[in-house]
Amino acid sequence: MAKSEAVKVVGAWSSPFAMRPLIALKIKSVEYECLEEEIGCKSKFLLKSNPIHKKIPVLIHGDKLVCESLIIVEYIDEVWSSAPSILPSDPYDRAIAKFWAAFVDDKFYPSMKESNTGVGEEAKKAGLEKMVDGLALLEDAYVKCSKGKPFFGGNQLGYLDIALGCFLGWLRVTEKSLQTKLLDEAKTPGLVNWAESFCAHPAVKDVMPQTDQLIEVSKTVAKLRAASAPPK
Numbered sequence: 001m002a003k004s005e006a007v008k009v010v011g012a013w014s015s016p017f018a019m020r021p022l023i024a025l026k027i028k029s030v031e032y033e034c035l036e037e038e039i040g041c042k043s044k045f046l047l048k049s050n051p052i053h054k055k056i057p058v059l060i061h062g063d064k065l066v067c068e069s070l071i072i073v074e075y076i077d078e079v080w081s082s083a084p085s086i087l088p089s090d091p092y093d094r095a096i097a098k099f100w101a102a103f104v105d106d107k108f109y110p111s112m113k114e115s116n117t118g119v120g121e122e123a124k125k126a127g128l129e130k131m132v133d134g135l136a137l138l139e140d141a142y143v144k145c146s147k148g149k150p151f152f153g154g155n156q157l158g159y160l161d162i163a164l165g166c167f168l169g170w171l172r173v174t175e176k177s178l179q180t181k182l183l184d185e186a187k188t189p190g191l192v193n194w195a196e197s198f199c200a201h202p203a204v205k206d207v208m209p210q211t212d213q214l215i216e217v218s219k220t221v222a223k224l225r226a227a228s229a230p231p232k
Contacts, residue, residue: 005062007032010046012039014217016109016166018057019207020069021076023162026203028080035060039217040224070101073162087159093145094159097152100141101163108134109167116174116218117225128178138164139188146190150197157201165198172211173218 007025009032011018025032037046037056049058050067059066059075066075077086088094111134114127145152145160152160175182183192199208209217 006060008035008060009033010035010037010049010058010060011056012037013207014039014209014214015056016170017069019166020162021057021059021072022207023157023166023203024073024076024086026207027086027157028076028083030076030080030083039220070105070159070163073159077159084156086153086157086162088153096145097158097160100138100145100152100160103134103137104160104163104167108138108164112167112170112174116177124178128180131174131182135182135188135191139191142190142194146194151194157198157203161194161198165195165204168195168199169209169211169214173214176211176215177218 007030009018009021009025011022011034013034013036022032022034035045037043042054046056046058047054049060049065050056053067057067057069057072059072061075061079066072073086088097108131111127111130115124115131116127118124118127141160142152146154149155151157152164171182182188183195185192198204
C-alpha cells in the first residue's frame with residue numbers, strides 16, 4: 001500500500017468526530033489536507049464519498065475512501081504502523097480500549113446531546129444525570145487503563161484518549177450552557193488532569209476548538225434546527 005499517496009479529510013472544524021482522524025494523523029506525522037463542510041449542509045462531494053451514512057468524517061487516501069471516525073483512526077494506525085502506535089499492542093488492553101470507546105459513542109455522547117438539545121427541561125435533566133454517571137464510569141476506567149500515567153493509553157496519546165478527548169470542547173459548552181461543573185477535582189480528579197494533558201498535547205492543541213467558537217456554532221445549529229422544524 002502506497003503510504004505516500006495524498007491524504008485528505010472531509011470534515012468540519014467544529015465536529016468532534018472529524019477531530020479524531022486529524023489527531024491520529026498528527027500523531028503519525030502524516031501531512032493531510034482538510035476539506036471543510038459547511039455547517040448544516042452536506043455537499044455533493046460528501047454524499048458521493050460516504051453514500052451510506054452521508055456524514056463526516058471521510059478519509060481519502062489516494063483512491064481509497066474510509067468512513068466512520070474510529071474506523072479511520074484504526075486504519076491510520078495500521079497503515080502508518082512504524083510511527084507511535086495508537087491502539088494498544090496487548091490484545092486485552094486493545095479490547096478494553098475499544099469497549100470504552102464504544103461506550104463514549106453509544107452512551108456518553110447521546111447523553112451529552114440530550115442534555116443540550118432534549119425537548120423540555122426534564123429531558124435535559126435526564127441527559128445531564130446520565131452524563132454525570134458516565135463520567136464517573138470513565139473516571140474509574142481512566143484510573144485502571146492509565147495505571148498512573150498521563151493518558152488512557154499510558155505515556156502517550158492512544159485510541160481511547162482520542163475517542164473521548166474529542167468531546168472536551170463540547171463538554172465545556174455544556175458546562176457553560178447548564179451552568180454546572182462536570183469535570184471537577186472532587187468527583188473526577190483523574191479526568192481533570194487527563195483533560196489538561198490531552199488539550200496541551202502537540203497533536204491536539206491546534207485542532208481543539210475554543211469554547212466560545214463552539215458556542216457560536218451551537219447557536220447557528222439551533223437556528224437551523226428551528227427553521228427546519230415543522231410549523232406547530
